[in-house]
Amino acid sequence: MAEEKTPSYEKAREELTEVVRRLEAGGLTLEQSIELWERGEKLAAICENWLQGARVKLAAAMAERRPEPASDEAPF
Secondary structure (H helix, E strand, O other), X not given: OOOOOOOOHXXXXXXXXXXXXXXXXXXXXXXXXXXXXXHHHHHHHHHHHHHHHHHHXXXXXXXXXXXXXXXXXXXX
């Protein structure tokens, strides 16, 4: 079984939006609804992983920009 490539955040969010739209529209069998719900859960997790990764990168970038705390010791 081939591994599914993880979609970009934008693609996952777009597909998740479509899944929600289809579920809200109704007219699906229980089996179809469950399959869509499961896909939506996977897509939501993918989006959350992308967002968590972005938070980590942003925190690291912000930490690099902070000046070093003042020290009582002179460098020379």
